Amino acid sequence: MPAAIVTEHLTKDYRVGFWRPRPYRALDDLSLTVEPGEVFGFLGPNGAGKTTTLKLLMQLVFPTAGRAEILGRPVGDPAVKRRIGYLAEHPYFYDYLTAEELLGYFGGLFGYSGADRTRRVARLLDEVEIGAERRLQLRKFSKGMIQRVGLAQALINDPEVIFLDEPMSGLDPLGRRDVRALILRLREEGRTVFFSSHILADAEALCSRAAILAKGRLVASGSLSEMLAFQVRGWEAVVEQLPSESLPRLEATARRVQRIAEGRYSLEFPPEPPPEQVLPSLLSAGGRLVSVMPLRQTLEDFFVERVGSADWDRMGQ
Amino acid sequence: MLATILRIGVNVFRESVRDKVLYNLVFFALLLIGASLLISQLSAGQEVKIIKDLGLASISMFGLFIAVFIGIGLVSKEVERRSIYALLSKPITRAQLIVGKYLGLVLTLAVNVGIMTVALYLVLAWMNWQTSPAVRETWEAPALDPALLKAIALLFVQLMVVTAIAVVFSTFSSAILSAALTFGLYVVGHFNADLRNFENVLDSRVAAWTARALYYVLPNLAPLDVKTMVVHGQYVSPAYVAVTTAHALTYIAALLVLATWIFSRRDFK
Numbered sequence: 001m002p003a004a005i006v007t008e009h010l011t012k013d014y015r016v017g018f019w020r021p022r023p024y025r026a027l028d029d030l031s032l033t034v035e036p037g038e039v040f041g042f043l044g045p046n047g048a049g050k051t052t053t054l055k056l057l058m059q060l061v062f063p064t065a066g067r068a069e070i071l072g073r074p075v076g077d078p079a080v081k082r083r084i085g086y087l088a089e090h091p092y093f094y095d096y097l098t099a100e101e102l103l104g105y106f107g108g109l110f111g112y113s114g115a116d117r118t119r120r121v122a123r124l125l126d127e128v129e130i131g132a133e134r135r136l137q138l139r140k141f142s143k144g145m146i147q148r149v150g151l152a153q154a155l156i157n158d159p160e161v162i163f164l165d166e167p168m169s170g171l172d173p174l175g176r177r178d179v180r181a182l183i184l185r186l187r188e189e190g191r192t193v194f195f196s197s198h199i200l201a202d203a204e205a206l207c208s209r210a211a212i213l214a215k216g217r218l219v220a221s222g223s224l225s226e227m228l229a230f231q232v233r234g235w236e237a238v239v240e241q242l243p244s245e246s247l248p249r250l251e252a253t254a255r256r257v258q259r260i261a262e263g264r265y266s267l268e269f270p271p272e273p274p275p276e277q278v279l280p281s282l283l284s285a286g287g288r289l290v291s292v293m294p295l296r297q298t299l300e301d302f303f304v305e306r307v308g309s310a311d312w313d314r315m316g317q
Numbered sequence: 318m319l320a321t322i323l324r325i326g327v328n329v330f331r332e333s334v335r336d337k338v339l340y341n342l343v344f345f346a347l348l349l350i351g352a353s354l355l356i357s358q359l360s361a362g363q364e365v366k367i368i369k370d371l372g373l374a375s376i377s378m379f380g381l382f383i384a385v386f387i388g389i390g391l392v393s394k395e396v397e398r399r400s401i402y403a404l405l406s407k408p409i410t411r412a413q414l415i416v417g418k419y420l421g422l423v424l425t426l427a428v429n430v431g432i433m434t435v436a437l438y439l440v441l442a443w444m445n446w447q448t449s450p451a452v453r454e455t456w457e458a459p460a461l462d463p464a465l466l467k468a469i470a471l472l473f474v475q476l477m478v479v480t481a482i483a484v485v486f487s488t489f490s491s492a493i494l495s496a497a498l499t500f501g502l503y504v505v506g507h508f509n510a511d512l513r514n515f516e517n518v519l520d521s522r523v524a525a526w527t528a529r530a531l532y533y534v535l536p537n538l539a540p541l542d543v544k545t546m547v548v549h550g551q552y553v554s555p556a557y558v559a560v561t562t563a564h565a566l567t568y569i570a571a572l573l574v575l576a577t578w579i580f581s582r583r584d585f586k
C-alpha cells in the first residue's frame with residue numbers, strides 16, 4: 001500500500017515586490033511521509049508555511065522545486081482528487097447557493113446523482129449540525145456555520161485522505177469539540193487526516209504523529225509524546241483558605257507566589273519535584289486545592305528554542 | 318468529462334439568474350424595445366424600420382453588457398474570493414472549469430437574447446396589426462420578417478466571441494482591467510477589416526506583415542453585424558451566415574485554448 005502523502009524536497013518561492021520582484025521562500029525543502037490511517041498534525045506558528053504546503057498538495061500553486069504524491073500518484077491527478085477531501089483556510093463558498101445546493105453541486109462533480117446524492121448531502125449536513133438553515137443562501141451564514149459547511153463539503157466523496165487547513169478556526173468551544181470528535185471518527189473509519197493548526201492542544205488530543213514547521217522549514221517530526229516530552233516548564237496551582245503560617249514554607253518551594261484574595265494564592269513551581277509530592281506537605285496545615293495545571297511551552301516557545309531566535313535572512317537569496 | 322463541464326455551466330447560469338444586475342439589464346432592454354413604439358410615432362412612414370433598428374441595437378448593447386460584466390467575473394471572482402480552492406480540489410481539470418464557465422455564460426446569453434427577441438417580435442406584431450394593408454405595401458421588409466432572426470443569430474455569435482475574450486482576460490487580470498480590455502477589443506473588432514485595406518497602402522514590408530498579423534489575431538466582429546442589411550430588406554444568404562459563424566467558432570476555440578493555457582499555469586495565492 002503506498003503512503004498516503006509523500007513530499008520530497010518540496011520548496012515554494014513566492015515573488016514579492018511590485019517593481020523588482022524577489023523570491024520569498026515560503027516553504028523550504030520539506031520532506032515528509034504520512035502513512036495511511038494516520039491523523040497527522042501539521043503544526044507551526046503563523047507564517048510557517050502550513051497553508052502553502054496544503055496548497056501545493058492541492059496543486060493550487062506549483063512548486064519551485066521538489067515533488068509531492070498523494071496515494072502513490074502525483075498531486076493534481078483527477079483520479080487522486082476523487083479520493084481526497086480538502087477544507088481551505090478561511091473557506092469561502094458561493095454565497096448565492098444554499099448549503100444544500102452547494103453540497104449537491106460538489107456531489108455532482110463526483111458523479112453522484114438522484115437519491116444517492118440527496119442522501120449524502122442530508123447525512124453530511126446532519127453530521128455537522130446544520131439544521132433547517134441548510135435551505136438558506138450561504139450569504140446568511142455565520143463564520144462558524146461556513147466552517148461546518150466547509151467540513152461537510154470536504155467529506156462529500158467519503159475521501160480516503162482528508163486535508164484540513166485549520167479546521168477549528170472560527171468555531172466556538174462546542175464546535176471545536178465536535179470537530180475533534182469528527183476527526184477521531186474519521187480515524188476510526190481508517191481514513192487519513194492531515195490537518196494544520198497552531199494550537200498544540202488540538203494536536204495533542206488528536207494526532208498520532210505530527211510535524212512542526214517554522215519559517216518554511218521542518219524543525220521536528222515524529223510522535224508527539226517524543227517531541228514534547230521535555231516541554232513541561234513547571235506547574236501552577238491555585239489554593240484557597242490557606243493559613244498564613246504556611247506562607248514561609250510556600251515561598252521556599254514555589255517559584256512564584258501571587259495573592260489573589262484573602263487566603264487565596266496562585267503558585268508556580270518548577271517541574272521537579274512533581275505536584276503529587278509537593279502538595280500534601282504544603283496543605284498539611286490546612287487549605288484547599290482549587291486547581292493544578294502543567295505549564296507548557298507554547299508552540300511559539302518551542303519553535304524559538306529549536307530554531308533559535310537568530311533570523312536567517314530568507315529574503316536575501 | 319462532458320457532464321462535469323455541463324455541471325459547471327449550469328452553476329454559472331444559476332449564479333447569473335440570481336444576480337440582480339441581470340434583471341436590471343433585461344428590464345432596461347425590454348423598456349427600450351417597448352419605448353421604440355413611441356419613438357417610431359415621431360417619424361411617419363419609417364415606424365417599422367425604427368422599431369427594428371432600436372430593437373436590434375438594444376439586443377446588441379444589452380447582450381454586450383451581460384457578456385462583459387458577467388464574463389469578466391466568471392473566473393476572476395472565483396480566484397479573488399477563493400471559492401476556487403474548494404472547486405479545484407474536486408475531480409475537475411482547469412480546462413473543464415474554463416469551458417464550463419464559458420458555456421454557462423453562453424447559455425445565460427441565449428436565454429436573455431431569446432427573451433429580448435420575443436419582446437421585439439411582440440412590438441412588431443402590434444405595429445403590424447395597427448397598420449392598414451395599403452401602408453404595409455410600402456415597407457421594404459415585412460414587420461414580422463423572419464430574416465431578423467439571421468441578424469439576431471449573428472449578433473449572438475458576436476456576443477459569444479466577446480464572452481470568450483472576457484474569459485481570456487479574466488483568467489489573469491482583475492475585473493476592471495478585464496472590462497476595459499474587452500470593451501477595447503470589441504471596438505477594435507469592428508474596424509479590424511480596415512487593417513486588411515491598410516496592408517495594401519503600406520510601403521514597408523514589416524508594417525504590412527504586422528497589419529496582417531493583427532488582422533488575424535484581433536477579433537473580426539464587423540462581418541457578424543448584418544443589422545442594417547436586414548432592416549433594409551436586403552438578402553443575407555444562409556451560406557454567409559454559416560461561413561461567418563464557422564469562422565467565429567474557430568476564433569472562439571482558439572481563445573478558449575489560450576485561456577486554458579494561461580489558467581493552467583497560474584498559482585492561486
Ligand SMILES: Nc1ncnc2c1ncn2[C@@H]1O[C@H](COP(=O)(O)OP(=O)(O)OP(=O)(O)O)[C@@H](O)[C@H]1O
Pocket residue numbers: 014015016024025026044045046047048049050051052053089198586
Ligand atoms: N501569495 C503570497 N505571496 C507572497 N508571500 C506569501 C504568499 N502567501 C504566503 N506568503 C508568505 O509565505 C509564508 C508562509 O505562509 P503560509 O500562509 O503558508 O503560513 P501559515 O503557516 O499557513 O500561517 P498561518 O498560521 O498564519 O495560517 C508567510 O511568510 C507568508 O507571508
Ligand SMILES: [Mg+2]
Pocket residue numbers: 050051052089165
Ligand atoms: Mg495558514
